[in-house]
Amino acid sequence: DSSADPSQQEAKQREAEIRNTILAQVLDQAARARLSNLALVKPDKAKAVENYLIQMARFGQLPGKVSEQGLIEILEKVSQQTEKKTTVKFNRRKVLDSDEEDDY
Secondary structure (H helix, E strand, O other), rough: OOOOOOHHHHHHHHHHHHHHHHHHHOOOOOOOHHHHHHHHOOOHHHHHHHHHHHHHHHOOOOOOOOOOHHHHHHHHHHHHOOOOOOOOOOOOOOOOOOOOOOOO
């Protein structure tokens, strides 16, 4: 990251400040704490929730500050949308069986 020029670093820092300002306006203290804890454990999920909150704030869809309970509901929504389906695939080794072999 040190190879990036200073103007790019300033732009990233400015964007982060704007994000934090918006989040501070739309989340109450407990919700901010929960979101920051989530960011430590699952940064990608926290980023998705932040983007969701910022988008809702920009379109005026938030009726006020989001409480911790409201944030939990948003987390559940985002989790359902990004839920990964785990599949288990068995690769069975074929045992050499004279019935299955093609004789050439």
